Amino acid sequence: MSKFTVNGKAQSFDGDPETPLLWYLRDIAGMTGTKFGCGRALCGACTVHVDGTAVRSCQVQVGDIDGQAVITIEGLSADGMHPVQRAWRELNVAQCGYCQTGQIMQAVSLLKDTPKPTDQQILDAMSGNICRCGTYPRIRDAIKRASGRA
Amino acid sequence: MTNTTEVANVARRSVLLGLAAGTFVLSVRLSPPAVAQEKKYGGDAMPGGLKDDPRLFLSIADDGTVSLLCIRAEMGQGIRTSFGMVVADELEAELGRVKVLQAPGDQARFGNQDTDGSRSMRHHFEPLRRIAAAARQMLEQEAAARWGVPLTEVKAENHGIVHAGSGRRLDFGALAKGAAARPVPARDTLVFKGVSQFRYIGKDNVPLIDNLDITTGKAVFGIDARVDGMAYAVVARPPVFGGKVKSFDAAKAMKVPGVLKVVAIEPPTPPVVFQPLGGVAVIAENTFAAIKGRSQLDTQWDDGPNASYDSVQYRKTLEAAAAKPGKVVRNDGDVDAALAGAAKRVSAEYYLPHLAQAPMEPPSATARVTNGACEVWCSVQNSEAVRTDLSKRFNVPIDKVTVHNLLLGGGFGRKSKPDFASEAAICSHAMGGRPVKLTFTREDDLQHSFFHTVSVERLEAGLDGDGKAVAWLHRTAAPTIAAIFAPGANHEAPFELAMGAVDTPFAIPNLRVENPEAAAHTRVGWFRSVSNIPHAFAIQSFVAELAASLGRDPKDYLLELIGPPRLIDAAAMSDAWLYGEDPKRYPFDTGRLRQVVEKAASEAGWGRKLSQGRGLGIAAHRSFVSYTAVVAEVAVGPKGELTIPRVDIAFDCGAVVNPDRVRSQLEGAVVQGISLATLGEISFKNGRVEQANFDGYELTRIDGAPPEIRTHLVNTTAFDKPLGGAGEPGVPPVAPALANAIFAASGKRIRSLPIRDQLAGKA
Numbered sequence: 075m076s077k078f079t080v081n082g083k084a085q086s087f088d089g090d091p092e093t094p095l096l097w098y099l100r101d102i103a104g105m106t107g108t109k110f111g112c113g114r115a116l117c118g119a120c121t122v123h124v125d126g127t128a129v130r131s132c133q134v135q136v137g138d139i140d141g142q143a144v145i146t147i148e149g150l151s152a153d154g155m156h157p158v159q160r161a162w163r164e165l166n167v168a169q170c171g172y173c174q175t176g177q178i179m180q181a182v183s184l185l186k187d188t189p190k191p192t193d194q195q196i197l198d199a200m201s202g203n204i205c206r207c208g209t210y211p212r213i214r215d216a217i218k219r220a221s222g223r224a
Numbered sequence: 225m226t227n228t229t230e231v232a233n234v235a236r237r238s239v240l241l242g243l244a245a246g247t248f249v250l251s252v253r254l255s256p257p258a259v260a261q262e263k264k265y266g267g268d269a270m271p272g273g274l275k276d277d278p279r280l281f282l283s284i285a286d287d288g289t290v291s292l293l294c295i296r297a298e299m300g301q302g303i304r305t306s307f308g309m310v311v312a313d314e315l316e317a318e319l320g321r322v323k324v325l326q327a328p329g330d331q332a333r334f335g336n337q338d339t340d341g342s343r344s345m346r347h348h349f350e351p352l353r354r355i356a357a358a359a360r361q362m363l364e365q366e367a368a369a370r371w372g373v374p375l376t377e378v379k380a381e382n383h384g385i386v387h388a389g390s391g392r393r394l395d396f397g398a399l400a401k402g403a404a405a406r407p408v409p410a411r412d413t414l415v416f417k418g419v420s421q422f423r424y425i426g427k428d429n430v431p432l433i434d435n436l437d438i439t440t441g442k443a444v445f446g447i448d449a450r451v452d453g454m455a456y457a458v459v460a461r462p463p464v465f466g467g468k469v470k471s472f473d474a475a476k477a478m479k480v481p482g483v484l485k486v487v488a489i490e491p492p493t494p495p496v497v498f499q500p501l502g503g504v505a506v507i508a509e510n511t512f513a514a515i516k517g518r519s520q521l522d523t524q525w526d527d528g529p530n531a532s533y534d535s536v537q538y539r540k541t542l543e544a545a546a547a548k549p550g551k552v553v554r555n556d557g558d559v560d561a562a563l564a565g566a567a568k569r570v571s572a573e574y575y576l577p578h579l580a581q582a583p584m585e586p587p588s589a590t591a592r593v594t595n596g597a598c599e600v601w602c603s604v605q606n607s608e609a610v611r612t613d614l615s616k617r618f619n620v621p622i623d624k625v626t627v628h629n630l631l632l633g634g635g636f637g638r639k640s641k642p643d644f645a646s647e648a649a650i651c652s653h654a655m656g657g658r659p660v661k662l663t664f665t666r667e668d669d670l671q672h673s674f675f676h677t678v679s680v681e682r683l684e685a686g687l688d689g690d691g692k693a694v695a696w697l698h699r700t701a702a703p704t705i706a707a708i709f710a711p712g713a714n715h716e717a718p719f720e721l722a723m724g725a726v727d728t729p730f731a732i733p734n735l736r737v738e739n740p741e742a743a744a745h746t747r748v749g750w751f752r753s754v755s756n757i758p759h760a761f762a763i764q765s766f767v768a769e770l771a772a773s774l775g776r777d778p779k780d781y782l783l784e785l786i787g788p789p790r791l792i793d794a795a796a797m798s799d800a801w802l803y804g805e806d807p808k809r810y811p812f813d814t815g816r817l818r819q820v821v822e823k824a825a826s827e828a829g830w831g832r833k834l835s836q837g838r839g840l841g842i843a844a845h846r847s848f849v850s851y852t853a854v855v856a857e858v859a860v861g862p863k864g865e866l867t868i869p870r871v872d873i874a875f876d877c878g879a880v881v882n883p884d885r886v887r888s889q890l891e892g893a894v895v896q897g898i899s900l901a902t903l904g905e906i907s908f909k910n911g912r913v914e915q916a917n918f919d920g921y922e923l924t925r926i927d928g929a930p931p932e933i934r935t936h937l938v939n940t941t942a943f944d945k946p947l948g949g950a951g952e953p954g955v956p957p958v959a960p961a962l963a964n965a966i967f968a969a970s971g972k973r974i975r976s977l978p979i980r981d982q983l984a985g986k987a
Contacts, residue, residue: 090482093510097510102510106441106444106450110511113666114917114919116919148440150440162435162438166888168432168439170584170631170633171445171631172583172584172631172633173633175438203926205584205895206583206584209892210929
């Protein structure tokens with residue numbers, strides 16, 4: 075039995091402890107804001123925060139997060155008004171939008187650690203997140219915009 | 225299901241224009257098809273054609289909320305926002321009070337819904353305006369009647385109808401019910417807004433309609449569908465195209481906790497079209513259990529006729545084919561004589577590998593197949609293809625196949641082929657009607673795509689004593705998409721040849737295009753901009769090679785080849801396709817191609833002094849009846865490290881409805897073009913794809929994207945001319961512009977993609 079919280083709500087899971095957090099969130103908890111992209115931590119689409127750190131939820135086994143706090147895109151802000159979310163909308167960053175929840179979770183983590191990142195720090199922090207639509211220039215600009223407010 | 229429920233709820237709340245409330249299923253009497261028709265073009269020529277009856281697409285609720293049913297798939301091109309803009313504008317509605325709902329698949333009712341070919345706005349701009357103008361006029365008529373004033377004294381404004389004389393105003397919501405009872409105005413009585421009156425059309429920075437949902441994780445993509453009681457499945461597919469299951473043992477898989485069932489899926493009967501590949505499905509209580517169960521399957525495969533497909537060997541096959549004459553598909557003048565008499569002959573050969581579309585949302589669908597009906601939740605470009613397949617597969621009438629098309633997490637052509645929806649339905653059927661969500665893992669996606677074709681392009685030119693091109697011979701050898709529809713097809717189809725091979729606009733009197741045979745050994749399918757990629761890469765690289773051989777400026781030489789501004793008829797280039805458009809409305813306008821070349825060059829500062837190891841490259845191409853030119857700036861470091869500090873892209877798709885989304889498409893096209901040029905390759909050995917995930921099949925990441933992508937739109941208000949496509953035409957000139965820039969920077973000519981480490985060791 076693994077007990078943890080997702081966006082502040084208590085969860086308990088006694089299924090296969092190897093179940094990745096990604097599939098727990100999507101299939102079992104029914105929270106689909108966290109996306110499946112590669113299953114091997116190569117694309118960042120499934121990024122969530124565990125105890126405040128950005129992680130690829132496809133590589134985190136539910137059996138290993140007993141007692142930990144998970145924040146997903148659904149729990150990032152009550153109303154979508156986190157500065158990063160706002161900046162994303164102001165610049166119309168998204169194209170298809172699929173990877174963007176992972177991008178946002180990664181960007182939030184970057185700005186928490188580095189409130190005023192340089193361009194190089196943005197590239198370093200975001201290069202694990204693939205966007206096939208090619209929204210990268212706007213992602214960079216949105217992070218800069220949010221960095222003034224976050 | 226969010227979207228479906230939403231459609232139903234809005235329908236219940238709304239007063240539907242012209243119809244009883246309660247459903248979007250409208251029994252509109254449609255005009256019978258004309259008999260003895262002349263040849264149709266554009267949207268009228270697509271299966272199901274275009275529909276413009278407002279009662280099919282619009283509803284206005286008592287509170288004034290306008291609901292628009294969007295019949296095209298949203299896959300990142302922003303079509304939901306752009307359609308909303310057109311309708312809000314022509315209706316004189318407030319965009320903020322327009323709700324865009326996603327239409328279920330129903331070609332008979334809504335007209336063609338196949339979202340590919342960069343056609344959505346190109347084909348629907350005019351019908352959408354007719355829909356909105358008709359609804360506006362119905363609202364105006366209702367207000368005029370209610371006030372007892374002449375129709376000419378009322379007008380629509382800010383989501384209401386006003387009477388100037390008395391200052392009276394009624395909101396759309398107050399008029400909707402009465403307006404709905406009025407007849408739909410005949411098409412020839414519709415009055416449209418003037419370009420100068422547009423409030424939304426052509427205006428920049430309109431927020432995306434789905435912005436809040438996307439940034440909060442509430443947006444529902446196909447893979448996010450949740451249906452009560454559903455199970456989850458993955459499929460082990462034959463690793464070689466054309467292979468099948470010899471035998472399998474499910475015992476170990478069934479022991480994995482959560483695994484419910486293991487079932488065989490029959491191999492497709494030719495032609496394969498969009499059918500599933502067959503294999504073994506593992507159905508479980510969640511996706512992870514299904515994946516784990518699949519890993520425990522013991523399956524023996526019969527690899528079939530493509531067991532020896534090897535892309536290294538196949539390249540040699542294509543090169544041999546391109547070395548010999550092939551089927552002549554365009555023939556102007558006498559190329560052989562002109563080559564023989566040329567002062568100088570230049571030739572070069574280019575190679576481009578297979579690619580996978582790799583949308584970030586892997587193919588996924590949820591289906592429920594019960595007695596006599598199928599219901600599917602998915603994200604597909606072509607919902608009618610799902611309905612056709614399931615109708616046939618389960619022998620149910622097509623109107624018993626419901627397709628809820630959710631947001632696509634990228635498409636790029638992959639989701640034009642809904643084999644995954646069929647697999648989901650097969651699994652649900654095997655589960656006795658329990659809903660099943662089928663998901664491709666990334667490995668499944670990369671190894672069982674409908675791959676972009678592999679290609680060898682051989683070009684030869686004859687130049688006279690002044691360096692003027694007098695002869696042009698292009699041999700294009702590539703397996704055709706047609707092979708999935710007609711097994712054994714081994715020539716490029718007319719639509720592939722007309723993607724930049726035959727429709728070369730150069731002012732060269734002797735010009736021949738040949739198409740040698742090339743057999744397909746895998747599923748070949750559409751990939752964003754399709755055959756334009758190899759054709760434009762070869763031609764635009766070769767133009768720069770010719771310029772270099774003459775010591776000429778590549779931009780000047782490109783303009784010399786394009787020749788003076790003129791209109792070229794498609795038939796004059798042996799172009800039998802022209803993207804399905806009317807040749808009279810869409811001649812090849814070399815003036816527009818020249819203009820984007822000049823624009824990209826001037827914006828990029830063509831000719832400016834660059835430091836050692838830096839270079840500019842230019843390329844231009846028409847595709848999807850739009851004109852694009854790209855100037856790339858590169859830096860090649862001492863060890864061959866390639867960086868791309870800046871790309872300028874000039875674009876003319878005619879009038880622009882949503883500039884921000886056109887720009888975003890171009891920005892994305894630049895990144896995707898760089899990705900395929902620098903990294904993209906799917907290779908085969910023993911019939912099997914060698915790449916499995918994003919470590920083997922690399923995509924450009926943020927650190928490989930140009931820090932500056934500058935987009936330059938031209939002729940954006942040419943609303944008197946037909947529109948061009950916007951989703952795809954940005955891609956083709958990117959790779960050759962990059963290769964030409966690398967040559968300018970380093971002297972190294974890239975003739976084979978991807979570039980990957982070809983520059984390594986370059987001093």
